[in-house]
Amino acid sequence: MDIFKITGGRRLEGEITISGAKNAVLPIMCAAILGDTPSVLRNVPDLKDVKTMIDILTSLGSKITFEKGTLTINPKGINKFEAPYEMVKKMRASVCVLGPLFAKYGIAKVSLPGGCVIGPRPIDIHLKGLKAIGATCTINHGNIILKGKALGGEVFLGGRFGSSVTATANILMASVLCKGETIIDSAAMEPEVVDLANFLNKMGAKISGIGSHALTIKGVKKLHGCDYTIISDRIEAGTFMIAGMITQGDLFLRKANANHLRALIDKLIETGAIIKEYKNGIRITANKRPVSTDIITLPYPGFPTDLQAQMMALLTISPGMSVITEKIYPERFIHIAELNRMGANISLEGPTAIIKGVKALSGAPVMASDLRASAALAVAALVADGETTIERVYHIDRGYEQIEKKLCHVGAEITRIKENQK
Ligand code: EPU
Numbered sequence: 001m002d003i004f005k006i007t008g009g010r011r012l013e014g015e016i017t018i019s020g021a022k023n024a025v026l027p028i029m030c031a032a033i034l035g036d037t038p039s040v041l042r043n044v045p046d047l048k049d050v051k052t053m054i055d056i057l058t059s060l061g062s063k064i065t066f067e068k069g070t071l072t073i074n075p076k077g078i079n080k081f082e083a084p085y086e087m088v089k090k091m092r093a094s095v096c097v098l099g100p101l102f103a104k105y106g107i108a109k110v111s112l113p114g115g116c117v118i119g120p121r122p123i124d125i126h127l128k129g130l131k132a133i134g135a136t137c138t139i140n141h142g143n144i145i146l147k148g149k150a151l152g153g154e155v156f157l158g159g160r161f162g163s164s165v166t167a168t169a170n171i172l173m174a175s176v177l178c179k180g181e182t183i184i185d186s187a188a189m190e191p192e193v194v195d196l197a198n199f200l201n202k203m204g205a206k207i208s209g210i211g212s213h214a215l216t217i218k219g220v221k222k223l224h225g226c227d228y229t230i231i232s233d234r235i236e237a238g239t240f241m242i243a244g245m246i247t248q249g250d251l252f253l254r255k256a257n258a259n260h261l262r263a264l265i266d267k268l269i270e271t272g273a274i275i276k277e278y279k280n281g282i283r284i285t286a287n288k289r290p291v292s293t294d295i296i297t298l299p300y301p302g303f304p305t306d307l308q309a310q311m312m313a314l315l316t317i318s319p320g321m322s323v324i325t326e327k328i329y330p331e332r333f334i335h336i337a338e339l340n341r342m343g344a345n346i347s348l349e350g351p352t353a354i355i356k357g358v359k360a361l362s363g364a365p366v367m368a369s370d371l372r373a374s375a376a377l378a379v380a381a382l383v384a385d386g387e388t389t390i391e392r393v394y395h396i397d398r399g400y401e402q403i404e405k406k407l408c409h410v411g412a413e414i415t416r417i418k419e420n421q422k
Contacts, residue, residue, distance in 0.1 A: 002397075004390040004404060006381035007413040008363055012249035014410035018237045018256045018281075019045035019401040020069070020230035024192040026093040027169040028199050028230065029053050029073060033062060034100045034176065035203050038074040039225035045069075045233065045401040048394065052091045056083050060097070073225075078105070085111035085142065091398075095123055096166055098146060099173035102135055108146040112139065117370045119331035125164045129155045129171040133182055152180030152219055162299035162328075163188040163213070169196050176205040178219030187215045190300040191260045195231045202226040234260040235306045236400060237282065239375050241265075242310045243407065244284040245273050246317070246383050251410060256282040263303040267293060267311070271318065292320040292357060297328050309335045309376035316344035316380065318357040325352045335373035338366040342377075342384055363388040368395040375400065382412055 020043035030053070032039040044050060044066065054064050054071075061078040064071065081101050088094040088111040101108035113121065127137050127144065134151035137144060155171055157163050168188040173196075175182035187193065189211060197210040203226050206218040237256035244251035245268055258265060258277040265275055265282075271290035276283040292315060297305040305328035315322040316339055326332050330351035340346055341364045345356040363386035368374030374395040381388035390396075393416070396403055404414040 001391065001419055002393050003417045004378065004393050005415045005417060006363070006378060006388045006390065008361070008381055008384035008386065008388065010247065010382065010411045010413055012244050012247045012251055012382070012407070012410045012412060015252045015254055016240050016406045016410060017254040018232040018240070019043070021192055021195070021233040022047055022049055022399045023093075023165070023235070024195040025050060025230045026053050027096045027166065027173070027192070027196050028228070029057060029071065030096040030100050031173050031196060031200055031203070032073040032225065033057065033060070033075040033078060034104055034173065034200075035075060035223045035225040037225035038072055039203070040227045041071040041073070042227070042229040043069055043232070044071045044230060047401055048398045049091050049093065052087065053093070056087050056094055056097060059087070060101075081105055081107045082109040083111060088113050092121060093166060095126065096169055096173070098126065098130065098144065099170035102130065102146045103150050103174045103177045106147065106149055110144050112142050112144055117334060119329040123167070125157055125159050125167040126170045129157055129167055129184070130174055133171065133175050133178060135174070150174050150178045150219075152178035152182040154183045154185065156185045157188070158186035165190050165193060168193050172197060172200065172207065172215065172217065175217045176200050176207070176220065176223065178217065180219055182217040182219070184215040184217070185213070187213055188299060189213060191231060191234060199226070199228050202228055231260075232257055235304065235372075237261060238264045238304070238307045239310050239379065239400070240406070241268060241282065241284045242307070242314050243379050243382055245271070245286045245290060246314050246379055248286045248288065249410070250283070250285045252281055252283045254281040258282050262301055264307055267295060267303065271314070290314055290318045292318040292322040294323040296325045299328070305329055305332060306372050308332065309372045310379050312336075312346065312353060312355060313339060313376040313380040315355045316346065316358060316361060317383065318355075320357055322355040322357070323352060324355065327351070334369045335376045338369070338373070338377055339380055341366055342380055342388065344380070360385055362386060365389045365391070368392040371395050371399045378403065382407075
């Protein structure tokens, strides 16, 4: 397993181009199998999770090529309708094949995703929605089996934590080929859901209300493949904004979309950043330590849970006390112990982290545990005194395209030590 060695204390300055959005492309790849002809997806990030999804769709029988950020998916050969445990256990987004397989073939079998390091991640909302539009659902030997015909209906997707992003994606994909009309109430509004709906409409679907909590889908008989460019990754952009801020740097993030990052921008300005928005990106400049603040993670357009850990890393060096409450995944705090090993002073009271600012962090050996927690450790290491080694960086590789190259390009000192070089 690769390791990162990061030497702290370098100011980040320059330009980084943001890649395509992981959480947009994964469901869109699944949606491509709804077409009768191939789809071409552009601005696709070269990530481990994208490769896992290629493996899943290939195992179903689709033909896929991936070259220089362009993915072509030909669904013609699909003759299997199952995503097995070996694949689902690697990536929970595998569950996104449920909706399209059920819609197009009337059958789908997906292994139930198990536990997750960021807390419980049930899929009851997915199943409730799929049943509401006509699926019969059984759970057998750890697999979910859907059968039947998508008919349409009214679906309420609100859960304890607001709506669900991939459940909304699944119901959308399941309903586009329905006989009748589907209304999804309390749909997730994340930009990645909007991107999926726009892609489906380009394939010939009839979805209205895109970007709101109420989506109406008029079923069509057929969908065709199309050529589509994936939106830029708001979480990658947000992570680099925080990296720019913590190093008191000056970064231009090409392709970052400020409209997708309002909650973060608001908080970064509050903590002292200077932010300028352009048509083709965002510039962040900082020339002092961040001011402490309080944050609550919420569904979009609230502050994203996927930036909670990175923001916590930033606040470890804010004078005074900051408070972060995690409302989406109340147990997503595995990074606290590792940040404390680097000299941070963070304690946890239920789903609320209390961060008492310290003067400086110190480099230490730490362990990556999940994608965003690992990104937070990398952010902290950028300002820590001395060297930090991060083990198990495959977690970062799941969702950040060439993160060390991008950060080194703007002045960071990061070396990847490959498994075979140790
Ligand atoms: N939930 C349920 N039942 C369900 C589905 C969700 O109780 O059937 C709960 C979850 O346990 C959680 C909340 O609802 O407490 C929201 O979960 P959601 O379903 O929205 O999450 P997701 O769709 O599984 C996506 C992203 C995550 C991101 C969350 C929240 C993808 C592939 N994944 O997951 O991304 O954290 O939305 O924004 O889109 C990441 O990229 O690091 C990541 C974890």
